[in-house]
Amino acid sequence: MSADTILVNARVHTLAPEHPHCDTIAIGGGRILDIGDTGLLAAHRDGSTEIVDLGGATVTPGLVDGHMHPIQGAETTMGIDFGGITDFATFTERLRAEAECLGPGEWVRGWNLDYALFAGRRISADSIEDAVHGLPCFLLFFDGHTALASHAALRLAGIHGGREFTDSSEIVLDSIGHPTGELREHTAYALVADTAPALSAKRLRKRVREILYRIAGTGLTGATVMNGDPATFDLLDELEHSGSGLPVRLMCGLGHQPGSDADTVRANIAARDRHGERWRGGLIKLFLDGVIDTGTAWLYEPDTQGMGGSSFWPDPGRYAETVRTYAEAGFQVATHAIGDRAIGAAIDAYLGAGVRAASGAPHRIEHLECLAEHDLHRLAAAGITASMQPLHMQWRAPDGSDSWTSRLDPRRAALAWRTGDVLRSGAPLALGSDWPVAQYDARIGLAWARLRREPGHPDAHVFEPAQRLSAYEALCGFTTGATRAQGDTDLGSIRPGNRADLTVWAQDPLAVSADELVHLPIHSTWIGGTRIYRAEN
Numbered sequence: 001m002s003a004d005t006i007l008v009n010a011r012v013h014t015l016a017p018e019h020p021h022c023d024t025i026a027i028g029g030g031r032i033l034d035i036g037d038t039g040l041l042a043a044h045r046d047g048s049t050e051i052v053d054l055g056g057a058t059v060t061p062g063l064v065d066g067h068m069h070p071i072q073g074a075e076t077t078m079g080i081d082f083g084g085i086t087d088f089a090t091f092t093e094r095l096r097a098e099a100e101c102l103g104p105g106e107w108v109r110g111w112n113l114d115y116a117l118f119a120g121r122r123i124s125a126d127s128i129e130d131a132v133h134g135l136p137c138f139l140l141f142f143d144g145h146t147a148l149a150s151h152a153a154l155r156l157a158g159i160h161g162g163r164e165f166t167d168s169s170e171i172v173l174d175s176i177g178h179p180t181g182e183l184r185e186h187t188a189y190a191l192v193a194d195t196a197p198a199l200s201a202k203r204l205r206k207r208v209r210e211i212l213y214r215i216a217g218t219g220l221t222g223a224t225v226m227n228g229d230p231a232t233f234d235l236l237d238e239l240e241h242s243g244s245g246l247p248v249r250l251m252c253g254l255g256h257q258p259g260s261d262a263d264t265v266r267a268n269i270a271a272r273d274r275h276g277e278r279w280r281g282g283l284i285k286l287f288l289d290g291v292i293d294t295g296t297a298w299l300y301e302p303d304t305q306g307m308g309g310s311s312f313w314p315d316p317g318r319y320a321e322t323v324r325t326y327a328e329a330g331f332q333v334a335t336h337a338i339g340d341r342a343i344g345a346a347i348d349a350y351l352g353a354g355v356r357a358a359s360g361a362p363h364r365i366e367h368l369e370c371l372a373e374h375d376l377h378r379l380a381a382a383g384i385t386a387s388m389q390p391l392h393m394q395w396r397a398p399d400g401s402d403s404w405t406s407r408l409d410p411r412r413a414a415l416a417w418r419t420g421d422v423l424r425s426g427a428p429l430a431l432g433s434d435w436p437v438a439q440y441d442a443r444i445g446l447a448w449a450r451l452r453r454e455p456g457h458p459d460a461h462v463f464e465p466a467q468r469l470s471a472y473e474a475l476c477g478f479t480t481g482a483t484r485a486q487g488d489t490d491l492g493s494i495r496p497g498n499r500a501d502l503t504v505w506a507q508d509p510l511a512v513s514a515d516e517l518v519h520l521p522i523h524s525t526w527i528g529g530t531r532i533y534r535a536e537n
């Protein structure tokens with residue numbers, strides 16, 4: 001059969017054990033026709049075949065981020081990016097500079113706040129009131145689990161005291177019952193976020209498209225999107241049918257909260273099979289706990305401040321029922337479970353509902369930041385996917401003074417991001433970024449998975465060295481691991497019949513050091529045999 005495109009003069013890591021290397025790839029009808037050497041030219045070339053000389057560049061299966069929020073991120077990354085700022089004076093200076101540019105009634109927005117900013121100080125509206133000049137202000141912490149609102153923002157949102165939520169969300173109050181400005185978990189902070197002016201549909205579309213193109217430019221060809229609703233699917237449809245389509249393949253989850261009603265279930269089930277050319281649904285995303293940093297992760301034993309005893313669901317039994325409802329309706333289920341007890345409860349629920357979705361893919365657990373030994377073995381025995389983000393260790397301090405480590409005793413902190421143990425146990429592993437929580441650039445994610453320390457700083461502290469992954473294992477986490485987690489059997493490796501999603505690197509990502517990898521140029525990305533991104537020059 002004649003090829004549409006033949007890539008020649010490449011160093012190819014197929015990640016297919018039966019044929020691990022080749023130098024030529026023939027592509028036709030969006031799929032890989034054949035792999036081998038230049039002999040393929042004689043077999044598959046005709047007058048219309050495009051021959052692309054890659055000049056010795058390295059080809060791997062397309063990188064896929066196993067967990068990110070590119071669409072929600074278009075909204076939550078509005079305003080000042082506080083990434084890397086841990087000094088309170090610099091933080092308030094930035095706020096002041098922003099507030100001075102705004103008129104009355106305009107909102108100060110910011111994201112990517114580090115908990116370290118508030119070490120030894122309360123997360124409070126009072127602490128920013130002077131800097132924001134009394135303007136409404138909404139700031140989101142890097143993990144998307146905590147927000148800080150100014151007094152004016154609280155007033156505009158009608159928040160004057162506490163409130164009961166259908167999940168573990170909380171309006172934090174001071175000793176006399178006034179809101180401090182700290183809002184824990186989405187249902188609480190959405191009250192303020194939804195009061196702030198929203199992007200118009202047109203601007204949202206534009207921002208999402210820009211973000212997806214930036215993502216493609218870092219070598220990604222796909223991602224699992226961990227939140228959405230049927231309106232998100234409408235947006236993806238619009239993006240796909242305008243301009244040049246989606247620059248990354250997306251599997252997009254639908255959300256269900258503890259307070260969601262039967263209408264949500266009906267709407268989600270009705271949207272289950274919606275898809276476009278490069279996106280599809282079929283996934284439900286649930287939360288079973290929050291984050292360790294604020295005491296909202298669900299732990300077998302309380303954290304060092306006596307917290308961690310409750311799940312995101314007031315009745316965890318309802319979570320298990322919800323898993324069953326969606327599994328029976330044909331969905332794959334992904335559950336956010338960070339604390340050891342949340343992970344154990346997610347495994348229980350999956351075992352109860354049947355660990356495989358109708359698609360054949362196992363259900364999946366997201367994050368697994370503190371994984372108990374007995375649950376590691378249960379995870380592996382059941383074949384449940386562990387979807388992890390080792391680059392989230394960038395917020396840990398070597399001396400254990402950070403909010404994550406200090407909330408756990410040393411015994412449990414040693415069970416952090418057990419990527420090496422997960423692989424050794426035989427459980428499937430997918431890697432990702434959770435952007436906008438951390439950088440979407442998979443080269444950074446790969447480097448953290450390999451190094452477990454800050455890339456580019458060889459002297460930096462290495463967290464749990466035994467959990468480091470080899471270059472090959474890390475690459476598998478962002479390719480075969482992430483695509484299998486989605487239930488895709490024809491992606492993630494370069495073999496005849498598979499869809500031709502490829503990442504082309506200036507040099508071999510398996511041969512360069514992890515410190516160099518973060519600067520390794522991406523030559524091009526390809527989806528279904530179409531070149532999506534190409535580096536200039």
Ligand SMILES: [Zn+2]
Binds near residue numbers: 067226434
């Ligand atoms: Zn996430």
